Amino acid sequence: MQLHLDFSVGGRAELERHKDRAVSLGAAVLLDRSHDQDEALYVLADPAGHPFCLLTTA
Numbered sequence: 001m002q003l004h005l006d007f008s009v010g011g012r013a014e015l016e017r018h019k020d021r022a023v024s025l026g027a028a029v030l031l032d033r034s035h036d037q038d039e040a041l042y043v044l045a046d047p048a049g050h051p052f053c054l055l056t057t058a
Helices: 012-024
Strands: 005-009 028-033 041-045 051-056
């Protein structure tokens, strides 16, 4: 079994900053919905392939 984690951030600038940090640490972007007006998000995978989401709260 795997646990799927969602991390919420305060806005689009924070979303981009955290995505860039995750990628610099070895994460891969699986899905880019950063331009979605209702719920901007990225689905990423850690270096072992476990998915997690970064999404905006506002």
